Amino acid sequence: MEKRKLNRRDFLRLSAATVTGAIVAACKPATPQIAEVAKEVPAEKVVKETVAVEKVVEKEVKPTEKVVVTIFVGMGTGTAPEQQAVQNTLADEWNAAHDDIKVEYMYVPHAESRTKWAAMLAAGTPPAINMPSGVEQVGRFRDTNLDIGPYLERDNYDLSDFGDLIPEVGKYQGVTYGIVMGIYPSVLYYNEDLFDDAGVDYPPHEWGMPDWTFDALVEKAMKLSLDSSGKDAADPDFNPTNQVQWGYDEIDCGLSLNGVALSWGAENMGWSEDFRTLYFNQKAWVDRLQWISDAIWKWHIMASAEQMKAASPGFNTGKLAMNNCHSWMLGEMVELPFLWNVAAQPAGPTGIVKAQCDVDAFLICNQFPHLDAAWEVVKWLMEPDQMLRLDFTWGAFPPRFSLQERYEEAMKDKYPKLDMKVFFDSTKYMDTPNHESFIPRYGEIWDAVTTGYERILTGQQKDAKVVLDEVQKTVQGYLDEYWAKQS
Amino acid sequence: MNLKPLTSRLPPATRESLWAYVLVSPWVIGFFIWTAGPMLASFFLSFTEYNVVSPLVWLGTANYRGIFTVDPLFWQSLKVTFTYAIMSLPAGLVVGLAVALLLNLNVPGLSIWRAIYYLPSVIAGVAVAVLWQYVLNPRFGVLNWALSLVGIKGPGWLADPNWALSSLAIMSLWGAGGGMILYLAALQSVPTALYDAAKIDGANAWHRLRHVTLPMISPVIFFNLVMGTIGTFQYFTNAFVMTQGGPVNATLFYNLYLYNNAFRYFRMGYASALAWILFVIILFFTLLIFRSSSVWVYYEGQLRRRR
Numbered sequence: 001m002e003k004r005k006l007n008r009r010d011f012l013r014l015s016a017a018t019v020t021g022a023i024v025a026a027c028k029p030a031t032p033q034i035a036e037v038a039k040e041v042p043a044e045k046v047v048k049e050t051v052a053v054e055k056v057v058e059k060e061v062k063p064t065e066k067v068v069v070t071i072f073v074g075m076g077t078g079t080a081p082e083q084q085a086v087q088n089t090l091a092d093e094w095n096a097a098h099d100d101i102k103v104e105y106m107y108v109p110h111a112e113s114r115t116k117w118a119a120m121l122a123a124g125t126p127p128a129i130n131m132p133s134g135v136e137q138v139g140r141f142r143d144t145n146l147d148i149g150p151y152l153e154r155d156n157y158d159l160s161d162f163g164d165l166i167p168e169v170g171k172y173q174g175v176t177y178g179i180v181m182g183i184y185p186s187v188l189y190y191n192e193d194l195f196d197d198a199g200v201d202y203p204p205h206e207w208g209m210p211d212w213t214f215d216a217l218v219e220k221a222m223k224l225s226l227d228s229s230g231k232d233a234a235d236p237d238f239n240p241t242n243q244v245q246w247g248y249d250e251i252d253c254g255l256s257l258n259g260v261a262l263s264w265g266a267e268n269m270g271w272s273e274d275f276r277t278l279y280f281n282q283k284a285w286v287d288r289l290q291w292i293s294d295a296i297w298k299w300h301i302m303a304s305a306e307q308m309k310a311a312s313p314g315f316n317t318g319k320l321a322m323n324n325c326h327s328w329m330l331g332e333m334v335e336l337p338f339l340w341n342v343a344a345q346p347a348g349p350t351g352i353v354k355a356q357c358d359v360d361a362f363l364i365c366n367q368f369p370h371l372d373a374a375w376e377v378v379k380w381l382m383e384p385d386q387m388l389r390l391d392f393t394w395g396a397f398p399p400r401f402s403l404q405e406r407y408e409e410a411m412k413d414k415y416p417k418l419d420m421k422v423f424f425d426s427t428k429y430m431d432t433p434n435h436e437s438f439i440p441r442y443g444e445i446w447d448a449v450t451t452g453y454e455r456i457l458t459g460q461q462k463d464a465k466v467v468l469d470e471v472q473k474t475v476q477g478y479l480d481e482y483w484a485k486q487s
Numbered sequence: 488m489n490l491k492p493l494t495s496r497l498p499p500a501t502r503e504s505l506w507a508y509v510l511v512s513p514w515v516i517g518f519f520i521w522t523a524g525p526m527l528a529s530f531f532l533s534f535t536e537y538n539v540v541s542p543l544v545w546l547g548t549a550n551y552r553g554i555f556t557v558d559p560l561f562w563q564s565l566k567v568t569f570t571y572a573i574m575s576l577p578a579g580l581v582v583g584l585a586v587a588l589l590l591n592l593n594v595p596g597l598s599i600w601r602a603i604y605y606l607p608s609v610i611a612g613v614a615v616a617v618l619w620q621y622v623l624n625p626r627f628g629v630l631n632w633a634l635s636l637v638g639i640k641g642p643g644w645l646a647d648p649n650w651a652l653s654s655l656a657i658m659s660l661w662g663a664g665g666g667m668i669l670y671l672a673a674l675q676s677v678p679t680a681l682y683d684a685a686k687i688d689g690a691n692a693w694h695r696l697r698h699v700t701l702p703m704i705s706p707v708i709f710f711n712l713v714m715g716t717i718g719t720f721q722y723f724t725n726a727f728v729m730t731q732g733g734p735v736n737a738t739l740f741y742n743l744y745l746y747n748n749a750f751r752y753f754r755m756g757y758a759s760a761l762a763w764i765l766f767v768i769i770l771f772f773t774l775l776i777f778r779s780s781s782v783w784v785y786y787e788g789q790l791r792r793r794r
Contacts, residue, residue: 114753454735
């Protein structure tokens with residue numbers, strides 16, 4: 001046999017062959033049945049297309065051994081240790097009672113959740129259920145969310161306990177992808193001590209009071225905004241450069257321009273039904289943003305970006321009299337050194353009252369091979385007892401009307417003086433379509449709005465019309481580019 | 488498999504080569520799988536629209552055309568990155584060198600001073616970012632407190648679009664100790680005979696610095712410049728933790744914008760195109776620095792071609 005020295009070229013060839021082999025092997029689908037199911041669900045890329053309702057119920061892959069249903073947690077709340085404990089207990093209870101289906105929870109930090117979700121789908125190892133998940137994901141992952149309509153129909157599932165508005169939030173383009181498991185209505189938190197010190201009447205707890213408007217709120221808030229010498233914002237000698245207390249804010253609450261602008265008379269959520277045209281500089285939006293600008297720079301009832309950075313006047317600090325925020329703020333409102341309560345949202349200049357509402361829903365991944373099993377698990381979690389336990393730990397309000405009394409009763413231990421009715425009544429004024437509804441180029445569009453909002457907060461521009469005209473130009477450009485690539 | 492009988496039949500040179508390749512193969516295989524492979528994949532993806540979940544769509548050069556023609560944030564992120572580079576890169580080099588020169592003066596407790604100046608550069612990036620958020624707080628931050636002592640009302644720093652980028656540039660000096668330690672090592676290896684000879688020739692301190700010290704440590708300056716340039720164009724952590732690109736996109740660094748496209752907007756194809764443009768930019772400036780090095784970097788023992 002001829003002896004031959006292994007040269008560099010041979011070695012590189014050998015390495016390249018090895019690596020190619022490894023890559024080819026890695027490209028093989030993890031499980032054949034997952035790939036088959038995935039093929040059954042077309043990946044629509046154009047939103048305007050009607051989403052075909054697949055007869056997934058009939059195409060179910062029959063499990064031959066114990067099916068593991070993974071519940072992915074990260075795109076909403078649910079990742080805190082105490083929340084994990086409750087969810088894991090529910091999984092244990094299910095597992096103790098069922099031999100054929102095993103429930104497992106998977107916890108992913110919120111910042112990584114969408115990347116992880118996408119990576120798992122791309123790898124052919126999709127989780128079964130995404131819960132709790134915000135509204136944005138209903139539309140964002142519409143290609144891989146299961147249309148649960150056939151299951152609701154097959155089981156004749158009764159949604160009347162959820163009312164008319166709440167089930168709409170789980171729909172996108174008319175297709176039901178999810179059911180709301182918990183809601184986070186927005187209300188007006190107020191610091192009773194600051195109101196008492198200023199001799200100002202509390203805001204009303206009843207919704208729809210005719211004289212409770214944003215103008216009335218400004219009037220109260222100015223009396224509650226103080227500088228270091230104790231002068232309020234209504235005083236001509238008030239010094240805003242040395243402000244120590246603010247009358248109103250919407251700190252860290254994710255209140256969106258499209259949600260709140262409904263109170264200013266907005267006729268749509270900011271876009272046309274075919275998602276081709278945006279109306280971000282419509283009059284209602286301009287008026288609403290101008291109100292924010294005036295609240296900071298004219299009435300001095302809201303903190304500017306610099307004041308926010310310097311003084312951190314969050315509600316819990318006792319330096320803020322009223323905070324417009326969702327119910328999830330309740331989690332931080334324990335053992336505060338002042339008395340507080342919640343009131344109704346005021347009406348906008350057009351007399352309309354709207355309360356932006358966040359929700360957490362469940363979504364089933366249509367690439368999961370055992371869809372019947374996943375549906376059985378979510379059905380069990382939707383039952384009143386399980387839903388109540390989940391809502392307690394999430395800090396959410398139950399979407400089932402039949403649970404309100406039990407929930408209110410249980411919450412009395414933690415918040416004995418809190419007027420829970422204000423939260424429940426808020427849902428009657430919730431925004432539909434939801435402010436978090438998905439539109440193409442969602443992230444960039446809302447980042448552009450945030451940038452415009454920052455121009456107001458920093459005082460770089462105080463004219464809302466100028467800001468929103470520029471935002472409109474930018475975001476319409478995003479959408480035009482999106483549709484150009486679709487054609 | 489027992490390799491001994493097989494290898495024992497090979498000539499010693501072949502055997503040696505084989506073992507060399509076997510030992511180096513983990514790195515080579517790792518390079519192909521974890522570096523070269525993803526690089527090629529990202530180059531391919533840069534011509535597509537890909538959101539990870541849906542099938543990718545071939546776009547040709549549309550991503551690149553879009554970046555250069557219709558994307559204002561691309562230009563904004565480039566402007567932010569270049570402005571930051573112009574502010575922080577020279578400042579970092581000069582401060583690092585200045586501190587090293589001071590520490591090279593045989594000061595008492597040299598090792599303690601060296602540790603003090605070097606310590607900040609070994610602290611994790613996120614911890615530094617959180618710390619500086621307090622330092623730069625407009626109301627109770629140390630910086631504005633120090634300015635108030637001399638009667639200056641400090642700006643809003645990170646909350647002010649006009650100051651946010653400068654804040655990060657000032658903060659970058661915190662890591663000057665990393666370069667300082669290299670300068671100090673280089674300074675201590677400059678032969679004292681050169682200084683003695685220069686003194687005899689009548690050179691003062693400035694002349695000795697200009698004509699002896701700087702040429703002798705120029706390879707280290709070159710190294711710090713190259714690494715600093717690459718690091719500046721890849722700036723990410725502090726902006727991500729402290730400002731998320733705001734306010735009003737004043738700190739939207741190129742890498743942050745790239746990250747947003749990939750992991751917030753799920754536009755992997757577009758982000759890949761951005762990554763390749765960044766690669767070309769960094770390559771261009773690195774090559775530029777390398778080409779310029781023949782003029783200003785002195786390597787002891789290097790033979791230079793006479794013109």
